[in-house]
């Protein structure tokens with residue numbers, strides 16, 4: 001698999017109000033192959049969002065990030081970003097929210113409107129096309145936000161804990177939906193989560209980050225057969241991987257805080 | 260309203276009607292008590308009028324012709340005209356200047372100290388001066404109203420533009436939106452609820468401004484009616500003008516809120532049916 005997203009010694013320091021600096025990420029190097037699904041997992045505050053925003057070209061960084069061989073110097077229109085919150089515009093209907101990137105990018109609306117409706121149908125929002133965000137549940141809003149990132153057919157999907165705020169049942173359903181969309185579209189996905197089992201369940205590879213400053217603890221390959229099913233979680237291999245990541249992140253067997 | 264379910268609306272509507280009924284009942288009781296007190300205590304009519312007397316004065320005022328100087332219509336026309344013209348000019352320029360200032364940190368830093376200084380000034384104190392400058396006609400009143408309505412809109416539109424959700428701006432940036440696209444698609448709509456809150460405030464100020472202006476001098480207007488009636492101790496007349504003024508005030512406010520509810524339908528303030 002040729003590398004599509006490449007990170008070399010990426011470091012990020014934030015200035016703080018106390019005239020100090022906060023080292024959020026240190027020497028992060030890894031690659032994501034074309035069409036690969038890679039997850040980044042780590043505790044809250046370890047720099048996951050920071051990492052995704054660097055790849056998306058939204059914040060400055062030290063080191064080297066390349067997408068398709070080109071250095072990342074700013075936002076690119078071949079990236080779809082799903083934020084930690086849905087960030088929908090409350091005065092726009094579901095369909096208008098989904099078509100926002102099309103308007104901004106000046107693409108042909110009629111073509112993409114059909115595509116938008118199709119994706120909304122597959123994520124189970126066909127009846128909510130003309131509703132406003134305040135009429136939707138949190139899970140539905142997040143599905144709108146995912147549709148908005150898919151509609152303009154970006155090659156890369158960057159997802160920041162898109163299901164973090166959802167209950168376990170909705171989360172499982174959306175995980176399966178996401179895998180189906182990924183299989184059909186063959187996008188390159190970089191997925192951020194603090195849930196170890198979600199990371200394993202979805203990914204080809206998992207990058208585990210240490211707590212502040214975020215450094216790579218290990219990168220492991222998930223050799224579970226696809227398509228994945230919910231039963232996959234019960235397999236021995238799944239348990240072994242989860243245990244390994246937990247030990248990497250320095251979390252005891254019984255300790256809570258992270259799944 | 261767009262995209263709202265019909266059912267709950269109707270339900271709230273029913274409750275609303277019941278509440279109006281209670282308000283009306285309370286009003287009748289209060290008026291009755293007032294009437295009885297005035298009669299029982301034999302309060303002189305030139306100090307506090309009885310509601311029944313005010314009612315008679317109201318009837319007389321409304322039955323006069325459209326151009327009669329002792330009826331309500333002519334004076335209402337002038338007062339309302341001054342209030343609305345001043346409201347449009349004042350709040351319009353407040354929105355425009357506020358929008359411009361909010362687009363640049365530099366402009367904000369330069370202008371805001373002056374604006375704060377002007378805002379803390381009691382602007383009605385300038386009314387006599389404005390009458391000297393602009394005469395006793397409608398112009399001086401319109402200027403007073405414009406000054407009163409300018410600041411709430413200026414302050415609220417700046418606050419509105421500052422309220423824009425940073426995450427939404429970042430989302431727009433990730434799509435490589437231009438400055439203009441950010442303004443039209445995000446910043447302006449985000450500021451609208453604040454602008455409408457300012458307009459609801461300003462519409463009330465506009466009536467106050469017109470009346471204060473008329474108190475200083477002039478020929479027509481409900482404020483002129485009050486000055487003339489107080490020189491003849493016509494308490495019933497003065498109270499009847501109060502009633503007309505509050506009816507106009509309530510009507511203007513309700514119209515403003517119903518426009519607000521339609522335009523910025525997504526805010527909780529708009530979706531809350533009870534909150535007038």
Ligand SMILES: Nc1ncnc2c1ncn2[C@@H]1O[C@H](COP(=O)(O)OP(=O)(O)OP(=O)(O)O)[C@@H](O)[C@H]1O
Nearest residue numbers: 014015022024043044045046047048049050051194
């Ligand atoms: N704009 C910023 N300015 C200063 N410090 C920041 C900024 N954004 C993040 N940080 C700091 O960088 C560190 C990493 O933040 P980040 O949001 O990337 O964490 P995260 O792994 O996404 O956490 P979570 O799982 O809670 O979303 C935190 O310590 C945070 O305080």
Ligand SMILES: [Mg+2]
Nearest residue numbers: 048049084160
């Ligand atoms: Mg985060």
